[in-house]
Amino acid sequence: MTVSRRIGLLGGLIAAAWALPASAKEAVDLILHHGQVITVDRAFTLKTAVAVKGERIVAVGGEELLEAYSAPKVIDLAGKTLMPGFIDTHLHPKPVLPNDIAVQDAKSIAEVQAMLRAKAKELGPGKWITGYGWQESNFAEKRNLSRADLDTAAPNNPVMLVRAGGHSSTSNSAALRIAGVDRNTPDPVNGLIEHDQTGELNGIIRERFDIVDQFIPEPSWQEMRPATIAWLRKILELGITSFHDASGTIDDEPIDKGGTAKPIKAGTVGGAGTMTFRRARELYAALGDSLPRITMYIVYPGAERLKAFPYHTGFGDNRVRLGAIGENQVDGGFTGPTAWLLADYKGQPGFRGKGSFSDAELQEMVDTSAKLGWQMGLHAIGDAAIVQAVKAYHNALTTIPDSAHAPNDRRWFLDHFTIMPPEDTMATMAQDHVMISQQPNFLYNLDDRYSALLDDWRLAHNNSISTPVYKFGLFMAFASDNLPIGPLVGLYAATTRKGPAGVPRGPEEAVSRAEAIRMYTANGAYLSWEENEKGTLEPGKLADMIVLPFDPLTAPEETFLTGKVEMTFVGGKLVYQRGKKVALGR
Numbered sequence: 001m002t003v004s005r006r007i008g009l010l011g012g013l014i015a016a017a018w019a020l021p022a023s024a025k026e027a028v029d030l031i032l033h034h035g036q037v038i039t040v041d042r043a044f045t046l047k048t049a050v051a052v053k054g055e056r057i058v059a060v061g062g063e064e065l066l067e068a069y070s071a072p073k074v075i076d077l078a079g080k081t082l083m084p085g086f087i088d089t090h091l092h093p094k095p096v097l098p099n100d101i102a103v104q105d106a107k108s109i110a111e112v113q114a115m116l117r118a119k120a121k122e123l124g125p126g127k128w129i130t131g132y133g134w135q136e137s138n139f140a141e142k143r144n145l146s147r148a149d150l151d152t153a154a155p156n157n158p159v160m161l162v163r164a165g166g167h168s169s170t171s172n173s174a175a176l177r178i179a180g181v182d183r184n185t186p187d188p189v190n191g192l193i194e195h196d197q198t199g200e201l202n203g204i205i206r207e208r209f210d211i212v213d214q215f216i217p218e219p220s221w222q223e224m225r226p227a228t229i230a231w232l233r234k235i236l237e238l239g240i241t242s243f244h245d246a247s248g249t250i251d252d253e254p255i256d257k258g259g260t261a262k263p264i265k266a267g268t269v270g271g272a273g274t275m276t277f278r279r280a281r282e283l284y285a286a287l288g289d290s291l292p293r294i295t296m297y298i299v300y301p302g303a304e305r306l307k308a309f310p311y312h313t314g315f316g317d318n319r320v321r322l323g324a325i326g327e328n329q330v331d332g333g334f335t336g337p338t339a340w341l342l343a344d345y346k347g348q349p350g351f352r353g354k355g356s357f358s359d360a361e362l363q364e365m366v367d368t369s370a371k372l373g374w375q376m377g378l379h380a381i382g383d384a385a386i387v388q389a390v391k392a393y394h395n396a397l398t399t400i401p402d403s404a405h406a407p408n409d410r411r412w413f414l415d416h417f418t419i420m421p422p423e424d425t426m427a428t429m430a431q432d433h434v435m436i437s438q439q440p441n442f443l444y445n446l447d448d449r450y451s452a453l454l455d456d457w458r459l460a461h462n463n464s465i466s467t468p469v470y471k472f473g474l475f476m477a478f479a480s481d482n483l484p485i486g487p488l489v490g491l492y493a494a495t496t497r498k499g500p501a502g503v504p505r506g507p508e509e510a511v512s513r514a515e516a517i518r519m520y521t522a523n524g525a526y527l528s529w530e531e532n533e534k535g536t537l538e539p540g541k542l543a544d545m546i547v548l549p550f551d552p553l554t555a556p557e558e559t560f561l562t563g564k565v566e567m568t569f570v571g572g573k574l575v576y577q578r579g580k581k582v583a584l585g586r
Helices: 003-018 109-123 147-153 173-179 221-236 277-290 303-308 359-371 383-397 423-432 441-445 447-453 456-460 466-471 487-496 513-519 522-526
Strands: 030-033 036-038 049-053 056-061 073-076 081-084 086-091 129-134 159-163 168-171 192-195 201-206 240-245 293-298 320-325 377-380 413-416 435-438 476-478 545-548 567-570 573-577
Touching (some): 086 522, 147 173, 147 201, 168 173, 221 277, 240 567, 359 383, 383 413, 423 466, 441 447, 441 487, 447 456, 487 513, 513 522
Parallel strands (some): 030 073, 240 293, 377 413
Antiparallel strands (some): 030 049, 081 545, 545 567
């Protein structure tokens, strides 16, 4: 064969290759391209395109993917950012109850009163009015809601409104009468009933507002199921594709498998209308492909019931799985405030908050859970509470053998870690590989509380990141604890250390945007042993993704406070698109 003929034949083959029909490309279900793809892989690689087949990512690369793959749905990102969905490692489902007002949206006490008047007219006299999420810093009046405020607006209806964070509530006179609470009622264990300067109740109860809450009739699960679905779908709008439910229970399991013979009390964790592990499994079996994935904490039910429960951490699938024993509270919080500190609260000589357990009680819980193969994830906000919890963890981790399902890999963590503890405590955490689920948004949302209650050092180092992570090598994942839920606020606080007034608190505790994104995505997956399943955009992993209309690596910092998620995908399925209705089935 002559050289010219060979050249001619080669040219023909090349031409034929370019002329191959689209059917010769590998078929996938979805291609997203022409954007910035933040993979959050180990190298934090940036690409421009992703191909998805079924629930999983097939390829990540550049525009050449369009030549290698064909799909019935191709999305031109037009320069927008595609990144892994957020994994919030500490949330409490808060479906809207039929008797709720949207107190979380109120910008003034006058607006709360208008909501109460409207709801009282709607429900009629004698019916309870409830709500969650008020915050004094959001009110024009810049003060707490009082009993008198509620009495003025709804004197003929019992009212209880829970503050954002869930550590205190305000009730009106009608609600307090029903609960039998008056000026002479002693403080409940681990709680505090506030009084005004004359000794009368001001309506606020810290931590133990269940003494009122127990009298509120709670809707059944059948009534609350649609509201729970609506709440789960609502957090998809925030880009949350997975979350850890920090209030799960096994109360409604069969009695011989850890359930309780007592009726589930209204107004409690695992109450009549809330989502238990059984209910979550039923719900996700029917609707899982249109909901964020869930890892459920289990509130410690006591040794005997936990021993009877046949499962432990890790049981389930990639839609619903069991997580840690938690978040049983080692102390309170600053929304009370009852967080347990090693030093006095500013301006309150002798008051340091309080712990919830004796050392022996806490050790029993931790030891029992460890022996039964459970991960631990206890609530510890104040530095004194962190010290107590770390000692209990250390005692168990160094004396109780690993369980068969997680040898040398127990991944225990502390929830919150708000006030940085002494260095020897963090050194013990590093030695024992104790991790942290932290809420950087607390720094933003509670800045006024911290300023009023903390000494200068604790104020500067509240919700610290850089010191525990870089100086002591502690592993940290991010969460919100509903205060507020939006992860973008958490990214803003973690990278700027600023509150609403724009004043940095301990800027040396900040982390880079890339690290903050990693802590809200890949690190969250690690906390539930799912780092090979999700949390990054890499071939073989679940296609849990979000689209942002801005670049989170370079956009002005204020963009985190004003920006909105544009699209959310769970397992490659579009489950939210801003401004458009997405069909999600039942």
